[in-house]
Amino acid sequence: MKTCTKCKVEKDEAEFSKETSRKDGLSYRCKSCMREYQQTDAFKASQKAYQQTDAYKAYLKAHQQTDDYKACLKARHQTDDYKAYQKAYRQTNDYKAYQKAYKQTDDYKASQKAYQQTDAYKAYLKARQQGDDYKAYQKAYRQTDAYKEYQKAYQKAYQQTDAYKASRKQAYQKRKALAASLPGNAAS
Numbered sequence: 001m002k003t004c005t006k007c008k009v010e011k012d013e014a015e016f017s018k019e020t021s022r023k024d025g026l027s028y029r030c031k032s033c034m035r036e037y038q039q040t041d042a043f044k045a046s047q048k049a050y051q052q053t054d055a056y057k058a059y060l061k062a063h064q065q066t067d068d069y070k071a072c073l074k075a076r077h078q079t080d081d082y083k084a085y086q087k088a089y090r091q092t093n094d095y096k097a098y099q100k101a102y103k104q105t106d107d108y109k110a111s112q113k114a115y116q117q118t119d120a121y122k123a124y125l126k127a128r129q130q131g132d133d134y135k136a137y138q139k140a141y142r143q144t145d146a147y148k149e150y151q152k153a154y155q156k157a158y159q160q161t162d163a164y165k166a167s168r169k170q171a172y173q174k175r176k177a178l179a180a181s182l183p184g185n186a187a188s
């Protein structure tokens, strides 16, 4: 049992979120007080400020290297929600501006240059000359390492965009709302 410093009610440890930075590994607020706190402007402002810090950026970067994150990302990319989001995103001016900016980067130029050395590209040129199916070329191209590298660089650059950050925030809030709505989490 642990007493919440906010509502002063003694509750089961399960009623407190885990917080590794604290001595007992638990938050000092109970879950329902925490939820209330998370609705406040003070909390939202502190979150926003925290996301600007180097510590957070370093954490995010490290986190994005974990297998957990990669698996989670992969799973998320399979969802219809994400596909719809991607489709909508490609229509935005943000994306168009990003694309334009990306094509100016050395990353892109290097990937283009590397790609033009590949057999796939040479085959594509040849196919184009012969009027072969463009879709077959596209399919083959997506198998190439050059394309995979391009995708990777693209993803990395994309994760720096405000649009991506906003989408992550939205997904996080959706998850949070879902978690809060589960019966076991009802405010006590």
Ligand SMILES: [Zn+2]
Pocket: 004, 005, 006, 007, 008, 009, 029, 030, 031, 032, 033, 034
């Ligand atoms: Zn409380």
